Amino acid sequence: MKKIVAIFMVLIFLVSFLNIKIVDAEQSYCCGKFAPNGQYCLPTTDRNECDPNQESSPLACAQVAYCREVCCMDNDGQCHSNVPKIQCQDQGGTAVGDSCSISRCEEGWCIIRDQCVGKMSSTKCQREADNVNASYDFDTSIESLQQCIQEYSPNEGCCVTSSGCSRTTGRDCNEEFHPGMLCSNNDLAGVCTCQKEWEKKCGRDGEDVYFLDSCENYENVVGVVYDGFIHDDESDKMGKQGDCNIGGNNPSICGFKSGDYSCVDMNCISGKDFTVDKIEYTDEWEITNKVVTINNKMLGGKTKRVNGESWCYFSNVGAVPSGANSQHPQYSAGSEYYIYSCINGKVIAERCSELRDKYCIDDSKDGVNYAKCVDNKWQDCTTCGEGFTNVCGRDECEGLGDCFWNSAGVHGWGLLINPAGHDTPECWPQYPPAFKHWEGAGQEVCETCGDGMFNRCDDDECWRLGDCSFDEGMSTTGGIIWGAAIGATIIGGAHLLPAIGVKVGAVGEVPGAVWSGTKGFLKWLFGVGGAEGTGTGGATTVVGGGASAGGGASGAGNLPRSVIIRGG
Amino acid sequence: MNKRGAVTVFIILGIVIVAIVGLLFFALSGNIDFKRFTGLQTEPVRDYVETCVEESLALNVYNFEQYAGYDGVALAHPHQGYYVNYLVYNDGSFILNRINPKPYLESRISEDVANHLEYNCLNGVDFGGDTLVDFGSMDVKTEIMPDKVFVTVDLPINVKKGSVEVNVNNFLVVYDTNFGTIYDAVRDIIEDEINLGDFDPTNYMVENRNIEIIKEVKQDDDRSFIIVYAVKSNDNDEMIVFAVKR
Numbered sequence: 001m002k003k004i005v006a007i008f009m010v011l012i013f014l015v016s017f018l019n020i021k022i023v024d025a026e027q028s029y030c031c032g033k034f035a036p037n038g039q040y041c042l043p044t045t046d047r048n049e050c051d052p053n054q055e056s057s058p059l060a061c062a063q064v065a066y067c068r069e070v071c072c073m074d075n076d077g078q079c080h081s082n083v084p085k086i087q088c089q090d091q092g093g094t095a096v097g098d099s100c101s102i103s104r105c106e107e108g109w110c111i112i113r114d115q116c117v118g119k120m121s122s123t124k125c126q127r128e129a130d131n132v133n134a135s136y137d138f139d140t141s142i143e144s145l146q147q148c149i150q151e152y153s154p155n156e157g158c159c160v161t162s163s164g165c166s167r168t169t170g171r172d173c174n175e176e177f178h179p180g181m182l183c184s185n186n187d188l189a190g191v192c193t194c195q196k197e198w199e200k201k202c203g204r205d206g207e208d209v210y211f212l213d214s215c216e217n218y219e220n221v222v223g224v225v226y227d228g229f230i231h232d233d234e235s236d237k238m239g240k241q242g243d244c245n246i247g248g249n250n251p252s253i254c255g256f257k258s259g260d261y262s263c264v265d266m267n268c269i270s271g272k273d274f275t276v277d278k279i280e281y282t283d284e285w286e287i288t289n290k291v292v293t294i295n296n297k298m299l300g301g302k303t304k305r306v307n308g309e310s311w312c313y314f315s316n317v318g319a320v321p322s323g324a325n326s327q328h329p330q331y332s333a334g335s336e337y338y339i340y341s342c343i344n345g346k347v348i349a350e351r352c353s354e355l356r357d358k359y360c361i362d363d364s365k366d367g368v369n370y371a372k373c374v375d376n377k378w379q380d381c382t383t384c385g386e387g388f389t390n391v392c393g394r395d396e397c398e399g400l401g402d403c404f405w406n407s408a409g410v411h412g413w414g415l416l417i418n419p420a421g422h423d424t425p426e427c428w429p430q431y432p433p434a435f436k437h438w439e440g441a442g443q444e445v446c447e448t449c450g451d452g453m454f455n456r457c458d459d460d461e462c463w464r465l466g467d468c469s470f471d472e473g474m475s476t477t478g479g480i481i482w483g484a485a486i487g488a489t490i491i492g493g494a495h496l497l498p499a500i501g502v503k504v505g506a507v508g509e510v511p512g513a514v515w516s517g518t519k520g521f522l523k524w525l526f527g528v529g530g531a532e533g534t535g536t537g538g539a540t541t542v543v544g545g546g547a548s549a550g551g552g553a554s555g556a557g558n559l560p561r562s563v564i565i566r567g568g
Numbered sequence: 569m570n571k572r573g574a575v576t577v578f579i580i581l582g583i584v585i586v587a588i589v590g591l592l593f594f595a596l597s598g599n600i601d602f603k604r605f606t607g608l609q610t611e612p613v614r615d616y617v618e619t620c621v622e623e624s625l626a627l628n629v630y631n632f633e634q635y636a637g638y639d640g641v642a643l644a645h646p647h648q649g650y651y652v653n654y655l656v657y658n659d660g661s662f663i664l665n666r667i668n669p670k671p672y673l674e675s676r677i678s679e680d681v682a683n684h685l686e687y688n689c690l691n692g693v694d695f696g697g698d699t700l701v702d703f704g705s706m707d708v709k710t711e712i713m714p715d716k717v718f719v720t721v722d723l724p725i726n727v728k729k730g731s732v733e734v735n736v737n738n739f740l741v742v743y744d745t746n747f748g749t750i751y752d753a754v755r756d757i758i759e760d761e762i763n764l765g766d767f768d769p770t771n772y773m774v775e776n777r778n779i780e781i782i783k784e785v786k787q788d789d790d791r792s793f794i795i796v797y798a799v800k801s802n803d804n805d806e807m808i809v810f811a812v813k814r
């Protein structure tokens with residue numbers, strides 16, 4: 001029996017030995033990276049198959065830390081769920097947590113420059129936008145490319161909202177959007193009440209003539225056959241009635257003509273109307289759609305100016321005492337230099353400067369006139385001939401700036417050797433300046449009139465010096481009153497600038513009236529108002545009218561114009 | 569002249585003819601290359617490099633489509649006579665995502681293209697005649713787009729023939745493939761399989777009309793489910809087949 005037990009025990013021992021060998025043969029390892037195929041976290045019985053550069057363990061893969069499932073964000077910013085940690089790190093990704101349910105990994109549609117780029121994480125979307133240096137939209141509510149295109153399309157359609165129907169882009173429509181559809185489309189009859197082709201207007205870029213529906217939505221260019229949809233491609237518009245042609249030999253642009261909008265000549269032609277869309281002046285008033293008729297005077301004496309051409313305009317009307325020199329009006333207070341331009345069939349006026357600090361000169365190129373404003377260098381003109389024995393010569397005079405040399409005149413002592421000469425200084429400003437005389441400015445300039453031992457101030461010299469008034473024979477008191485009234489008129493009234501040549505209401509192109517101020521000019525130009533300043537026209541009423549206007553406008557009647565009274 | 573002598577002469581004559589034809593062929597080949605580089609045309613060099621890049625790129629894309637983003641069969645499931653790689657695998661204790669991310673695939677393509685250029689295309693290249701070609705250090709970048717793969721190679725090449733030399737650099741190869749689109753669909757399937765435990769191909773195909781997905785579900789011996797997905801581009805025959813075990 002003992003023998004049997006001993007044999008049994010030996011057998012058990014041997015069997016157990018065999019078992020150990022079997023277990024040893026099935027020993028499993030978890031390769032961090034399996035060398036033969038590059039996969040991560042694979043079990044193997046041969047540890048040599050594990051990539052020696054990566055971790056491996058005799059434990060099961062589910063038990064080792066390097067095989068733990070993580071949310072891996074790759075270099076593109078895209079997140080992948082349940083990636084083995086070792087794979088994430090080895091492939092250059094970043095383990096951003098156990099789960100990808102985090103905002104950085106949230107996926108949505110990425111829209112860059114109005115283009116639906118694709119569905120991706122917000123991080124990746126931001127990177128894509130940064131790559132092209134653009135802003136982006138990230139929308140997690142978008143389900144498909146089609147929905148994305150519809151909602152973020154830069155193309156227009158009809159947006160149906162509780163407040164009505166309007167033509168917008170898909171991006172700007174927060175409610176029901178019908179891409180490519182006009183709001184007057186019959187299919188929207190139940191929701192939109194817009195009537196098709198209700199009126200015409202110039203397009204938003206001002207070039208072509210468009211139909212608008214009764215809800216004031218732009219439709220198509222006039223002439224495009226209505227089918228309820230938007231047709232804004234050039235090929236759709238080409239050759240149609242409302243397709244104006246800005247380029248070419250006969251340029252045209254949308255404009256108001258004969259009571260309707262149509263393509264009108266872009267050149268400025270005498271007798272043609274143009275519309276001033278809108279002019280605002282503070283909060284007091286504004287002008288919209290004012291029709292102005294072009295005349296020859298406005299075009300600088302011509303009947304036609306081509307588009308883009310510009311020319312000088314001088315508002316040369318002032319208060320001139322009777323019998324005064326015919327040149328005097330161009331030196332009157334309130335006169336200003338302007339550049340007039342023909343832009344898209346409209347005459348546009350642009351003042352050179354407020355106080356004739358600049359004047360306008362004409363130039364031409366290829367037969368087309370171009371005007372520009374240059375600085376008025378008048379300040380040193382009256383210094384010509386200074387010195388005990390110096391006689392002002394032409395070269396000295398003209399070298400002093402924008403000066404005019406009066407060859408008939410002599411100055412100072414020169415009168416002794418030329419007693420028949422004109423008794424005015426011979427070097428005056430070529431373009432007499434303007435002064436803020438209502439603030440007392442210019443007094444010192446006007447006072448130089450008649451300077452010189454044998455010189456005598458006359459009207460010619462006085463008006464040439466700038467905004468100076470001359471009144472031979474008037475008393476000092478009378479002169480001051482007269483000048484004050486002129487000053488008041490200047491401040492309270494408007495320029496009597498015949499630029500556009502329109503005579504509306506009480507406003508007129510009347511010699512003798514002195515006008516000033518942009519506001520007054522605009523009112524005169526477009527024929528509005530009348531109670532304020534514009535009622536001051538007329539040579540004989542300039543004093544009284546000016547005074548009342550001054551009171552009405554800004555109280556400027558208290559501000560005297562610089563006046564030099566000599567020989568009174 | 570006896571018979572044996574005549575045969576010997578003919579053999580020698582044959583050898584001479586073959587030698588002359590061979591020499592002519594060699595010389596003409598040389599002349600062709602010579603002409604190509606006369607006037608320092610860079611097109612032949614550019615064509616040569618870009619063709620090499622495209623070869624490697626095409627092979628990589630083909631492999632990635634065949635093996636679901638791998639070079640070959642990895643942890644795979646037998647399916648219709650061949651093996652398809654698992655991209656999601658549940659071993660009973662944890663479920664792993666085995667997809668290779670796009671940046672990794674891009675880097676693999678770049679690496680392969682660089683190796684192919686260096687060892688197969690440029691090593692010992694002979695453009696014929698006395699043309700000397702020197703290569704600078706190489707930098708390859710790959711970008712997988714939905715319907716294209718871009719590979720840019722920054723490789724300064726100096727071509728010298730006699731006293732004239734030109735430099736060529738910056739090669740771009742654009743390879744038309746829908747691999748990017750298919751890959752994105754595969755990734756979406758995997759994410760749904762992992763996070764939702766299932767994937768609905770019908771809805772996906774409605775939203776992504778350029779993709780066709782065939783889903784086949786089987787039950788494995790251990791009663792787990794094995795799903796084989798075939799993701800195909802509707803624009804061409806490109807396809808990725810992969811398996812999910814859950």
